[in-house]
Amino acid sequence: MSESSPLLSGSSAVSTTSVNTRGKFGPQRTSFTNQKLKILPQGPETFEDDEQETPAEVYSQLRQITDSVARKDAERLGKAHRKLLPRVTAYCTAGSYRMNELNRYLSGRTANHAEPKLIDECLYTPYTYLRPGEEPTTGPTRLTDEGGEIDTSYRRSDLFIFQYGVVVMWGFRQDEEQRVLQELARFEREKLAYEDVHVEEFNYYITQSYQPRIYNDFFALRDHNYMTKLSISHAIAQSAKISLFEELVDNTISDTQDFPLEIAETGKIDMSRRDIMKSIGELFILRVNVNLHGSVLDSPELMWAEPQLEPIYQATRGYLEISQRVQLLNTRLEVVNDLLQMLKEQLGQVHGEYLEIIVIVLIAAEIVVALINVIVDVYAQE
Incomplete structure (x- = not known):
């Protein structure tokens, strides 16, 4: 059998300069290769009102999006927009994290506006890096003239760290994700080698124009509520x-x-x-x-x-x-x-x-000893 897995035996630390290019992207699911739609409930106060639009099993393609505004955005969203819209990325980098030590570390990161909260097995905190020279964006924008309004003015990033070795990042740039991984590396147990790190990538945007949904790995949300992101992050972390x-x-x-x-x-x-x-x-x-x-x-x-x-x-x-x-x-x-x-x-x-061989050897030895005794007795009688 080949050498044991890095998760089982422990291996070299994650190479934070190589994770994004060397890690394994995408789970074994059909949505990784095929376009797919899933409606997200807006909450208990609106879930009943949207019952006709969100049946128990909503699992369909683009043609099933009946809202014209949502359909226009879904048709337009593609690979080119992944560099423009905020990222949602999950990294499975270790067997587990030392959560108490990590909580104390983040509590001291006031320069990054960290306010850690331990919510069961997840440690949540806003976490923002200074972005010098970047011009802030204000107000809504549109993907198409007939599409919905998308809010791009929000600049806070959110971090969800799960005890079982997965971190989910909302709103970080790619280079910032590597900085986060480098900071978290010291708190990992059973670190994975960089080629064994599993990565999940999505994008998200905020819109009031239509109901929240997931389509083709794009999340459309109503607001930046961290509890909504937490519920989504739980599923993404599990998938990773x-x-x-x-x-x-x-x-x-x-x-x-x-x-x-x-x-x-x-x-x-x-x-x-x-x-x-x-x-x-x-x-x-x-x-x-x-x-x-x-x-x-x-x-x-x-x-x-x-x-x-x-x-x-x-x-x-x-x-x-x-x-x-x-x-x-x-x-x-x-x-x-x-x-x-x-x-x-x-x-x-x-x-x-093995036991049979031992028994046979013992019997053979006993026979040899017996023969020797017989020969000795014969010679003694002579």
Whole structure:
């Protein structure tokens, strides 16, 4: 079996100058390659009014956008606008963060206007870098003459740091994201190598012209409320972490896929007892790591305490196909479990063969001793 995953054994620190070009972009979901729409509820006071527009399962393409203004913006939004609109980026860089130390550090970053708040397993803070020479923008703008008004005057950036090793950044420039990662690196546990960092990229804008939605990885929001961003960030962070789990499980299955064929052809695995024990240990560690992060795969506790955030979180979770991916992940973990059981049986067989050899050697030694005694007795009688 190949060397264990960086998440399991620990590896070199994240190279903050290379994360953006070396990291793995995009999860294993259809929205990464196909345009997709998901309506975001506006809140408990408006959710019932929009019931006809937001059924339980809204999962459609551009043709399903009936609002003409929203449709015009959706048609216009494309790759060129990703450099113009604010970014939403998630980085999975470690197994976990040391949250208490990180909270104390951010509390002292008054120059960045940091005001950290620990909300369950997430540490939220506004975090702004000085941008010398940048001219402030004021007032609304439009993507098209017939499109909606978009507010571009807001300049505060928001940081959401999740205990399980994912940071979600709203409104940062690409170079600023690298600065944030560099600052957070000292608080990481089980750092991932830069080539194993998982990255999710989106864009967002603020508009009052139509209902909030996600289309083609663009978030349209009504305001800059950090609790709304928090509910969306929970789903994005989960998606980034699940992407890491998906890769770990896929690599493990790929590394061990020849084991069943070898057993079918020869009746055993051509591995030493030590190698079998190492493989069992790696498979077991993988299962433990995924199961210990069970909160990543389920709804966060915040949704119980703040039920008004649940519809927004679930809509984003549906867009990112988290439920389907978790189900597939569990299926693959069952394959890993089968491999683990198979290696245990092989180990038992090897151990049994070893004991048989010992018994045979002892019997042979006893026979040799008996023959020697007989020869000695014969010579003694002569």
